[in-house]
Amino acid sequence: MKQTACELRQVWVSYGKTPALRGVSLQVAQGELLGLFGHNGAGKSTLLRAVLxxxxxxxxxxxxxxxxxxxxxxxxxxxxxxxxxxxxxxxxGTPVSVRDVVMMGQYAQIGWGRLPSQGHKQRADRALEAMGVTHLADKPFGHLSGGEQQRVLLACALAQSPRLLLMDEPTSSVDWQFVRELAGLIREVHEANHLTTIVVSHDAPFLARLCDRVVLMEGGEILGDLPASSLLKRVEQESG
Ligand SMILES: Nc1ncnc2c1ncn2[C@@H]1O[C@H](COP(=O)(O)OP(=O)(O)OP(=O)(O)O)[C@@H](O)[C@H]1O
Ligand SMILES: [Mg+2]
Incomplete structure (x- = not known):
């Protein structure tokens, strides 16, 4: 049996008096690509924040x-x-280059105030290359398109050599053509790096294409847990 990479057991989280997670239990197996689907305010981002x-x-x-x-x-x-x-x-206008953004992901390892080693720089370069954005390395991050920014943010996460990848609404600033490409890109990154990945989105077709399994959230609770292939049917049933 596969080991569990990440687990929530009856988790409650509140901001002030209002609960954002109400007794959420969830197991994510190592190597799984899990989608978290739900409307605005369902508690999806809070769940990721609890894991972090x-x-x-x-x-x-x-x-x-x-x-x-x-x-x-x-x-x-x-x-x-x-x-x-x-x-x-x-x-x-912010003078932060693409390379700076990718290096930022590694500062937890480098330690604030210390200089990055040659190894850290090489890892950043490799991640930029893997995401096909080496040519953008010296550009200001704010000048990039939504799709290019998503590639750079993925490179930033990858440069850390993570075991667990958490992505929150990766399609929110990209056009519909890139949404399809992004699903392929995330899956490639997930498989090539033997990751456990959780992707939050309210885009059902995107999650259905990308994930193995999808968990449905509403009002801080888990309403359903289903194979990604059943997601579109379930969403149709609920809206119809
Ligand atoms: N920093 C905060 N302070 C107060 N309330 C918050 C804060 N962050 C989230 N909330 C509230 O907690 C609930 C869950 O928010 P959360 O951001 O987890 O939802 P979400 O599913 O990610 O929504 P969205 O799809 O809009 O990103 C919401 O009612 C939200 O208003
Ligand atoms: Mg959110």
Whole structure:
């Protein structure tokens, strides 16, 4: 049987008085490509933040590789997790290059205030190459298209050599043509790097194409857990 890469056991998270996760339990096996589907405010991003230890868990437990997140050295844990957040708005005038963005992913390993080694720079270059964006390395990140930015953010996550990849709404700023390509790209990255991957989206066709399994969330709870191939039918049933 495959080992569990990540698990939530009856997890409650609240912002102020309102619960955003209400007793969520979920197991993600090593090597799995899982989709998290749900409408705005369902709790999807909060679930990812709980895995990263970015929000306090009121009750229940989050485990990564069998060890509770609450008991882990969080900076060290986050080194093992490639996280592509929901929005990274960088103004076109901000002088941050594509290479800077990719290096940023490695600062947890380098340590703030220390200089990156040649090895870190090489890893950044390899990740840029793997994502086909080497030619953009010296451009300001804010000048890139949505699709190019997603490739760079994936490169940033990959440069960390993660075991777990968490992506939050990767299709939100890309055009529909790139959505199809992005599904192929994420799957390639997932397989080539032997990752466990969780992708959050409210784009059902995208998740159906990309994932093995999809978990449905609503109001901070898990409503369903199904093979990705059944997602479109289920969404049609619920809206019809
Ligand atoms: N920092 C915060 N402070 C207060 N409330 C928050 C905060 N972040 C999220 N919430 C609330 O928690 C609930 C879950 O939010 P979350 O961002 O996890 O949803 P989501 O499924 O990712 O939604 P979306 O599809 O819009 O990104 C929402 O009701 C939201 O308003
Ligand atoms: Mg969200």
């Amino acid at each position: 230890g970015l929000v306090p868990v009121q009750s229940g437990e989050v485990l990564v590789d069998g060890v509770p997140v609450q008991k882990r050295d969080l900076p060290r844990l986050r080194q093992r997790i490639g996280y592509v957040p929901q929005m990274l708005r960088v103004d076109a």
